[in-house]
Amino acid sequence: MKRLVSGLAALAILMAPPLFARPRPADNPDVVALSAAPVALRSEFAYVLVRISHVKMGLWTIEHALLRVPTAQEMNEYREARAAAYAKALPTLARDAKSGAVPAIDDFRFAYPGRPNLFVVDPSTYLQDGPLRTVLMQVPAGKYVVYGLHANKSGLKTCNCLGTVSFVAKPGVITDIGSLYADIVEKPSSFPQLESGVGGHIGNYGAYLGQALVPVGPNDPVPAALKGLPIAPAGFEVVGEFYEPGASDINRLAPIPGLLAYDRGRPYDVRKGK
Numbered sequence: 439m440k441r442l443v444s445g446l447a448a449l450a451i452l453m454a455p456p457l458f459a460r461p462r463p464a465d466n467p468d469v470v471a472l473s474a475a476p477v478a479l480r481s482e483f484a485y486v487l488v489r490i491s492h493v494k495m496g497l498w499t500i501e502h503a504l505l506r507v508p509t510a511q512e513m514n515e516y517r518e519a520r521a522a523a524y525a526k527a528l529p530t531l532a533r534d535a536k537s538g539a540v541p542a543i544d545d546f547r548f549a550y551p552g553r554p555n556l557f558v559v560d561p562s563t564y565l566q567d568g569p570l571r572t573v574l575m576q577v578p579a580g581k582y583v584v585y586g587l588h589a590n591k592s593g594l595k596t597c598n599c600l601g602t603v604s605f606v607a608k609p610g611v612i613t614d615i616g617s618l619y620a621d622i623v624e625k626p627s628s629f630p631q632l633e634s635g636v637g638g639h640i641g642n643y644g645a646y647l648g649q650a651l652v653p654v655g656p657n658d659p660v661p662a663a664l665k666g667l668p669i670a671p672a673g674f675e676v677v678g679e680f681y682e683p684g685a686s687d688i689n690r691l692a693p694i695p696g697l698l699a700y701d702r703g704r705p706y707d708v709r710k711g712k
Contacts, residue, residue, distance in 0.1 A: 473563050487612050489573070491619045493620065502587060504583065504584065505585040506556075507583065507604070579607055582607055593684065598677075600679055614669055615653070616658075617654075653672065676705050
């Protein structure tokens with residue numbers, strides 16, 4: 439599958455479109471799901487710890503998607519590649535344009551071979567099994583967004599375009615983001631953390647999915663295999679609405695008590711009162 443560029447013009451923490459890639463860890467060499475605890479953490483990488491629900495939509499496993507915010511250098515490389523591709527395609531765009539309206543460069547989509555930054559939390563590789571699977575990933579250090587859900591092993595099913603949270607994964611540290619839940623939410627879900635029973639939707643095949651995050655608490659147990667390693671709870675920031683043309687559906691991350699709420703549909707940071 440080609441890596442396509444998506445626009446997130448309204449995402450407050452992103453200053454330009456991120457690089458959209460097929461969100462599979464196997465396609466993202468920067469992300470390694472670990473089946474055993476490392477003896478020591480490598481200072482050139484960050485680590486993300488999460489407990490995930492593992493449910494299916496028909497034959498497909500519902501997977502949690504995370505997005506790493508591109509660095510300034512990555513964005514410069516992307517812009518340069520887009521400009522070159524746009525200039526090359528401009529004669530064809532002008533020839534094929536209807537009513538003489540040539541797409542602007544900001545609306546131009548192209549196959550971008552650059553570094554991918556969207557991936558799923560692989561439910562098949564985990565440290566510990568149970569009602570929630572405990573997954574540890576070695577990732578590049580940076581800011582990450584709880585981005586949405588993936589359910590067919592070929593593309594993004596649902597984005598949290600109407601509100602979500604981000605966190606920073608620091609190098610040489612395991613950042614514990616807590617527990618992620620996902621399910622079909624057209625009817626009440628077995629997971630009370632989700633906003634469910636939202637009713638059916640129109641114009642798309644499949645089911646409507648929802649996602650919830652429960653941050654790690656001070657009394658939550660640490661996996662025995664990780665004891666002695668540096669682990670820190672994630673510090674979350676609220677993320678406002680954004681645009682994601684690659685998703686089949688749009689939804690929002692479920693409210694998080696004391697952190698994320700919604701005021702007449704708009705994301706609201708409870709701690710900051712705005």
